[in-house]
Amino acid sequence: MNDTLEWTDNALLREVERRSGASVSACFQCHKCSSGCPIAPDMDLLSSQIMRLIHLGEKETVLESEAIWACASCEACTARCPMGIDIAAVMDTLRMMAVERKAALGDRRTSSFNKAFLSSVRWHGRVFELGMMTLYKLISRDLFSDVDKVPRMLAKHKLTFLPHFSRSTKEVRLVFNRAEEEEKKR
Numbered sequence: 001m002n003d004t005l006e007w008t009d010n011a012l013l014r015e016v017e018r019r020s021g022a023s024v025s026a027c028f029q030c031h032k033c034s035s036g037c038p039i040a041p042d043m044d045l046l047s048s049q050i051m052r053l054i055h056l057g058e059k060e061t062v063l064e065s066e067a068i069w070a071c072a073s074c075e076a077c078t079a080r081c082p083m084g085i086d087i088a089a090v091m092d093t094l095r096m097m098a099v100e101r102k103a104a105l106g107d108r109r110t111s112s113f114n115k116a117f118l119s120s121v122r123w124h125g126r127v128f129e130l131g132m133m134t135l136y137k138l139i140s141r142d143l144f145s146d147v148d149k150v151p152r153m154l155a156k157h158k159l160t161f162l163p164h165f166s167r168s169t170k171e172v173r174l175v176f177n178r179a180e181e182e183e184k185k186r
Ligand code: SF4
Pocket: 033, 036, 037, 038, 039, 040, 047, 070, 071, 072, 073, 074, 075, 076, 077, 078, 087, 088, 091
């Protein structure tokens, strides 16, 4: 380990590697990932910069970046990395950590939306917008914001009262079950 890393707290690096299964410490800053990223022009931090900031233990900078939310999970970076680092999985892990951090800081909206969205996809195989928004409002206790938009959205058929189920609902539920099992193992 070099002098710089010896002086940094590597707790962030260890946590990201454990949760993502990606060897972030193997990154040698070639920038191949960010040069092939289609979203890079709209990111406040490039994927290679995020890798370096993880090495340096810059937790706040990474988890507060807009880049982790701009990432489209296209996996171009993962395919290009000469060290085989699953950068897309790292970005996904950072999003989960950012949601948990916001919840720990007392902001219920992000984690509430995350729960409502995933619950809707799990049970319908796709998003049922009205059900998702109702659940979000109940668990976030943000009952009245944007309610005035509902009649217009219903009139334009952007919302439906009944859910449409995906033909792959059963498979989607199996994916969720598998993901939960994998998460418990980590
Ligand atoms: S997965 Fe995200 S970071 Fe990687 S290339 Fe795609 S958009 Fe960029």
